[in-house]
Amino acid sequence: MPEPVGGGVITATTPRPDECATLWCAGLRKCYGERLAVDDVSFSIGARECYGLLGPNGAGKTTTISMLCGLTPPDEGQISIDGHEGGSLEAKQVVGYVPQDLALYPDLSATENLTFFGQLYGLTGKVLEGRIHETLELVGLAERRKDRIGTYSGGMKRRANMAAGLLHRPKLLVLDEPTVGVDPQSRNAILETVGALGVAVLYTTHYMEEASKLCDRIGIIDDGRLVAEGTAAGLISAHGGRDKVHLDCDASRLDELADACRRLDNVHDVREVGEHLELTTDHGPAVLPTVVAVAAARNVELTGVEVRSPNLEDVFLRLTGKELRD
Amino acid sequence: MIGVIARNELRRRLRDRSILIGCVAAPLLMSAVLGLSFAGSSAAAALTIGVSGASHQLLTSAERASVLPAGVRVVAMPSEQALEHGVQSGELAGGVALLPRQIRLHSLLVTVVDPGATTTPGFDVVTRGTSQMGQEYAESMAAGLASVLYAGRVPRASDPGTVALTTRTVGKPGGKVDLNFFAPNIAVVFLFIGSGLGMRSLFMERSAGTLARLTAAPLRPVQIVLGKLLAIFVTGLVTIFVIWAVTTYAFGADWGDPLGVLLLALGATAAMCGLGVFLTSWAKNEQQAFGITLLVGLALALLGGNLLPSGSLPDAFQVLALGTPNGWALVGFGRLDQLGEPARSVLGPFVVLLVFAAVAGGLALTRVRRMVEP
Numbered sequence: 001m002p003e004p005v006g007g008g009v010i011t012a013t014t015p016r017p018d019e020c021a022t023l024w025c026a027g028l029r030k031c032y033g034e035r036l037a038v039d040d041v042s043f044s045i046g047a048r049e050c051y052g053l054l055g056p057n058g059a060g061k062t063t064t065i066s067m068l069c070g071l072t073p074p075d076e077g078q079i080s081i082d083g084h085e086g087g088s089l090e091a092k093q094v095v096g097y098v099p100q101d102l103a104l105y106p107d108l109s110a111t112e113n114l115t116f117f118g119q120l121y122g123l124t125g126k127v128l129e130g131r132i133h134e135t136l137e138l139v140g141l142a143e144r145r146k147d148r149i150g151t152y153s154g155g156m157k158r159r160a161n162m163a164a165g166l167l168h169r170p171k172l173l174v175l176d177e178p179t180v181g182v183d184p185q186s187r188n189a190i191l192e193t194v195g196a197l198g199v200a201v202l203y204t205t206h207y208m209e210e211a212s213k214l215c216d217r218i219g220i221i222d223d224g225r226l227v228a229e230g231t232a233a234g235l236i237s238a239h240g241g242r243d244k245v246h247l248d249c250d251a252s253r254l255d256e257l258a259d260a261c262r263r264l265d266n267v268h269d270v271r272e273v274g275e276h277l278e279l280t281t282d283h284g285p286a287v288l289p290t291v292v293a294v295a296a297a298r299n300v301e302l303t304g305v306e307v308r309s310p311n312l313e314d315v316f317l318r319l320t321g322k323e324l325r326d
Numbered sequence: 327m328i329g330v331i332a333r334n335e336l337r338r339r340l341r342d343r344s345i346l347i348g349c350v351a352a353p354l355l356m357s358a359v360l361g362l363s364f365a366g367s368s369a370a371a372a373l374t375i376g377v378s379g380a381s382h383q384l385l386t387s388a389e390r391a392s393v394l395p396a397g398v399r400v401v402a403m404p405s406e407q408a409l410e411h412g413v414q415s416g417e418l419a420g421g422v423a424l425l426p427r428q429i430r431l432h433s434l435l436v437t438v439v440d441p442g443a444t445t446t447p448g449f450d451v452v453t454r455g456t457s458q459m460g461q462e463y464a465e466s467m468a469a470g471l472a473s474v475l476y477a478g479r480v481p482r483a484s485d486p487g488t489v490a491l492t493t494r495t496v497g498k499p500g501g502k503v504d505l506n507f508f509a510p511n512i513a514v515v516f517l518f519i520g521s522g523l524g525m526r527s528l529f530m531e532r533s534a535g536t537l538a539r540l541t542a543a544p545l546r547p548v549q550i551v552l553g554k555l556l557a558i559f560v561t562g563l564v565t566i567f568v569i570w571a572v573t574t575y576a577f578g579a580d581w582g583d584p585l586g587v588l589l590l591a592l593g594a595t596a597a598m599c600g601l602g603v604f605l606t607s608w609a610k611n612e613q614q615a616f617g618i619t620l621l622v623g624l625a626l627a628l629l630g631g632n633l634l635p636s637g638s639l640p641d642a643f644q645v646l647a648l649g650t651p652n653g654w655a656l657v658g659f660g661r662l663d664q665l666g667e668p669a670r671s672v673l674g675p676f677v678v679l680l681v682f683a684a685v686a687g688g689l690a691l692t693r694v695r696r697m698v699e700p
Contacts, residue, residue: 069542089544097542101535105334107341116334120327120543164539 022047022172022200023068025086028077030063030224037063039224041077045172050194050201052215054208054312056322060224061204062100065176068202069097082171093121096170096199100177102157103164106150110141110160113149114167121168135163140189155186162190172200179210208312218312222320232312239318240310242268243284245291247277248304260294267291276304284309327545331553335527336560348523349565356512357572373460375467376412378403379424387665388471398463419460422468476631476644477660509579510587510659511632513569514594514652517562518626521602522619524558528697529612537697551694555603555687562595582662586669590658593679597651600686601626607693631656651682 023045030038038060045051053061066072068079070087079086082094104113114132123131136142139159144152149160162178175194179187194201194214205211211218212232219229228235249257258277261270266287269280281287284307295302316322339345377385377400385402403409403421412418531537540550570587573579581587605622609615626632629643630652647653658675661667 071538071541089546092542092544095542097539099535099538099542101538103535103539105338105534105536107338112337116330117539117543119330120540120545122544 021045021080022049022082023051023202024078024080025068026078028064028067028074028079030067030072030075037224038067038074041221041224041226043219043226043229045200045202047171047200048198049217050203050215052211052218053202053204053221054206054211054218054316055204055221056206059221061221062176063224064221065097065174065202065204069095069174071097093168094171096165096168096173098162098165098173098175098178100180102149102161104149104157104160107148109146109148110136110152110163111145113160114164117164118167123168131167131169135167138166139163139193153183153186155182155189158182158186159189159193162193166197170199172202173197174202176204177206178203179205179207208316212312220312220316220319222316222322227319228315235312235315236310239315240312241314241318242280242282242310243287244308245279245281245284245288246273246304246306246308247279247291247295247302248275249277249295249300249302251275253298253300256298257295257300260298261291264290264294327549328553328556331540331545331550332556332560335554335557339524339527339557339561344523344527345561345564348520349561350568353513353516353565353568354572356516357509357569357576373397373419373463374399374401374417375460375463376401376403376409376418376421377424377467377471378406378409378421380422380471384424384471384474387474388467390470400467420462420464420467422464422471424471473660474665476647477657477665509569509573510581510590510663511627511652511656513566514598514630514655515623515627515632516565516569517595517598518602518623518652519619520562520565521558521599522606522615522623524554524561524599525603525606525609525619525694526612526615527557528554528694529609529615532697533611547695548691551691554694555599555690558599558603559595562599563591566591566595580663581659582666583669586658586662586667586672589669589676590655590662590672590679593658593676593683594651594655596683597655597679597686600683600688600690601651604686604690604693607690607697626650626652629653651679651686654678654682 021044026042028038028041041064043051053064055061067074068086070092073087081091084091111132114135115128118128118131133142136145139162141156141159141163144156149157152160158178165173178190182190191210191214194203203214217230218232218235219226228239247257254272254277258270258272261267261279267279267281271278279291288305288307292302336345375398380388380402389400403412406423409421409423413421570581574581602619606615606618609618629646630650631647632652654675658672661671
């Protein structure tokens, strides 16, 4: 098990942050029998902040969410949501929970589903009607509001699922992998909706692009532990490693080109990977012209060039030793 | 919030038609089968069945409760010896001898719970019918006597020596007495099955993920459970009212005093729903819940005397029947539809049913609450 890396990780001993935090949790721990699902997870989310919990399947994301939403009590740890103790009715009132599975009644229409869930949060009458209309407009389902959920496409069901979590205008929206198995159009619609909400959002995903695009801060979770936390750029800068430049050329000239590249100042490492050359550098785009010039000077024809900057996938790989989608 | 959850449950079950099938169509079908089976008069050869040891009141009530077709006569015999002689000589096609000496635990239990009840005698069936039909009708008459005795309201049989020999033709045109007996009993069985099917809904919610959403809402677990139970209770009431209405208005059954029927319907529905929900709460999924519902429903129906008159079962089973809510519902309905007694006569069984409802419902609440609470 890798040790937690990165200065952003809050530990159980971390003092409680300022009162602006919509969500604050510390030292969360949950076991299912012998299996430790979540171990000493701590983080906070400010108002209007989007926080991504990034990790592979089985990393502990859903268990963490279940504890935060009051679905299962933590074995240890503290939770505060908008100043209320986690799991209390007051805390639940300000949380909008959008579970990973479609949690709507397929035999009822979108309006009927939202009416029911709205009533559970104390909405009634014209206020409820207005909220239902607004929310269905927001997720782009207003025209299908009278149709049964069971007749919706997968993406529409996901959007309806999200609408049920948004209806009561929560202060904290918890989205558990809302785009899994969704078509690109619906996925974009969901991401745009989340981006425009302006409330605190806890967003779990194993899609690094989503996390990079949406989240102000990202926590990387693996084997139940929060191993790093920070902005996407900060995490990549701290843990992503260096740029990689891939060069393709005639295999018989590979050694000659590798030797020439090793003599360049800004190239830290040169490796032959199959029939390619992989250069490690601090800034690939800056080094590339020099590399091309070196090849040209030796009459080595480059048949392919690719500069690859590190991403969250690399961060995850370096921190945990495994692929994000393992 | 309980009402909101119950309304949503009913709406969903209306939408997926499970209420229409379980609470309306199936009871309607069963009512029709019962009505067509028992409400029509059936022809039979003229046979005479003798009964000894029964008071006039008991014999009259038993006539109404027995499953005898028109054309079969029942006569009161002055003594067991006279009865046996009549059967041996062929004067009687079969006979039933009531033996007042026996004291039955069932009778004592009914008396303890309901002081208005009286100790009833035991009885034996003289099985030496002169023909197969004669023996069957004698046994049917015994079942009718048993049903009346089971209701616990019939005075002791008179001294056989003081019973005048009377001969009467029994078996009312139309045979509605049988429908009176079976319709409420089958309705009670449906209550249990309906409650078990209602519990399936909770398992389905759990597997569909909507239960998680309910749990995440600002609700107490007990509110969710009570909402579900309320919906199951309402569907149970609808079921019993459908069977009551159809057998009464379409087939002419007489369940007795409507107020008494209402009391028993409420009590039986509460008790059977509580028991049904409690037992099915042990299931791990909806398939198991369905299996438990059918198995336990059938067992309760047999044990409680809903399929066979309890009085015709062995002593031990008669006692066990009083350990079931349907057994007590049977006692109550027997007083109403077979003895023609007023609503106040079912207060005892009604209270017992409420106790069943409180105990089973409390256990069910505890069990089901574990399914929904964090």
